[in-house]
Every structure is written in C-alpha cells, then in structure tokens.
Amino acid sequence: MRPRIAFAGAHATGRMKETPETKIEILRGDITKLTVNAIVNAANTTLLGGGGVDGAIHRTAGPELLAECRILGGCRPGEAKMTRGYRLPAGFVIHTVGPIWRGGKHNEAHVLADCYRNSLKLAVENEIKTIAFPAISCGAYGYPIEDAAQIAFKTTRDFLAANDEIQKVIFAVWGQDVYEAYQRLL
Numbered sequence: 001m002r003p004r005i006a007f008a009g010a011h012a013t014g015r016m017k018e019t020p021e022t023k024i025e026i027l028r029g030d031i032t033k034l035t036v037n038a039i040v041n042a043a044n045t046t047l048l049g050g051g052g053v054d055g056a057i058h059r060t061a062g063p064e065l066l067a068e069c070r071i072l073g074g075c076r077p078g079e080a081k082m083t084r085g086y087r088l089p090a091g092f093v094i095h096t097v098g099p100i101w102r103g104g105k106h107n108e109a110h111v112l113a114d115c116y117r118n119s120l121k122l123a124v125e126n127e128i129k130t131i132a133f134p135a136i137s138c139g140a141y142g143y144p145i146e147d148a149a150q151i152a153f154k155t156t157r158d159f160l161a162a163n164d165e166i167q168k169v170i171f172a173v174w175g176q177d178v179y180e181a182y183q184r185l186l
C-alpha cells in the first residue's frame with residue numbers, strides 16, 4: 001500500500017524518489033473540504049459563480065470570493081486565474097473554464113487539456129505544492145467522462161514529468177461513475 005504522508009518531509013534528504021504516479025491521488029468527495037494549497041474551480045467565463053462545484057466553492061468560501069472574482073474580468077475557456085480561498089481550508093482557488101461539450105469537433109480536447117496545464121502552471125508560478133482538481137467539464141458542460149479522465153491524467157502526468165515543484169495532485173471526484181473512470185487510469 002502507498003504511504004499517505006506524501007507531503008511530510010518532502011524536502012528532507014533521502015526521501016523516496018517521487019514520480020508523476022506517486023504524486024497523483026484520487027479521492028471521492030467534496031473538494032471544498034480539502035486542506036491543500038489550492039483547489040481548482042470548474043467555473044464559467046464570467047467567474048461570477050454558478051452551480052455544481054463552482055456553487056459549492058463560492059458557498060464555502062463566502063462572499064469575499066465573489067468580490068475578488070468581480071475584479072478579474074472573466075476568464076476564457078482553457079485559461080486559469082487565481083484568488084484567495086477565504087473561508088475554505090484551501091489557501092487559494094484556481095478558477096478555470098472548461099469546454100462545453102459540442103460533439104468533440106470544436107477543439108474541446110485541447111481546451112480541456114489547457115485547463116489542466118494552465119492551472120498547474122499558475123500553481124507553480126505561485127509556489128503551490130499541493131493542488132486538487134474536480135472533474136472539469138464533466139457535469140453541466142457534458143464532457144464524456146472517460147475521455148475527460150484520460151485528458152486529466154495525461155496532461156497532469158506530462159506536466160509533473162517536466163516540473164518538479166508540485167508535490168501532490170489530488171483528483172477530487174464526486175460521482176461514482178467519474179470515480180470509477182479515474183480509478184481505471186491510475
């Protein structure tokens with residue numbers, strides 16, 4: 001069984017070599033409960049809140065989050081912007097906007113990969129070491145779950161293989177179907 005103390009002593013000498021595989025973890029549950037440096041929000045282009053995970057994050061973080069989002073000027077699909085986490089246990093929220101599924105021929109896969117890549121890039125720029133992602137676009141935006149899970153894993157693994165700074169990526173998934181799709185790829 002893998003040890004679950006991956007954050008502790010991450011800079012100590014003599015620790016086991018971390019690989020993209022050992023840095024990725026899947027958790028089933030509410031992303032707003034996680035004590036990580038940053039959680040990612042599956043937002044919309046206004047960044048002014050909505051349903052699903054976006055609604056849960058705004059409810060838990062409190063009105064200060066919306067106030068900060070108001071000055072960000074929105075966000076294009078595939079891009080990422082960061083705010084503080086306010087009343088969340090996570091210190092920061094990285095807001096990204098996934099693609100709306102329109103059959104797969106409208107650049108959806110590229111945009112979804114950009115969400116993961118740009119969120120991780122922003123995390124590194126801000127010295128974030130531990131980050132949790134929801135299943136971006138897998139709810140209201142209708143992305144087929146298997147395909148979205150593959151993009152989440154491949155983009156994250158590629159990023160972690162090229163960047164040492166991030167210590168832990170948690171895929172915090174809600175539904176059983178999404179959880180099973182992610183488990184198959186671990």
Ligand code: AR6
Binds near residue numbers: 032043
């Ligand atoms: N923790 C983790 N995952 C969650 C949580 C939670 N608390 N709540 C829902 N999920 P969605 P999208 C899962 O619809 O598809 C919003 O209105 C959910 O089961 O939140 O990117 C925005 O404002 C699903 O698997 O995001 C946008 O308008 C996944 O999170 C639009 O929805 C993503 O579902 C974005 O749609």
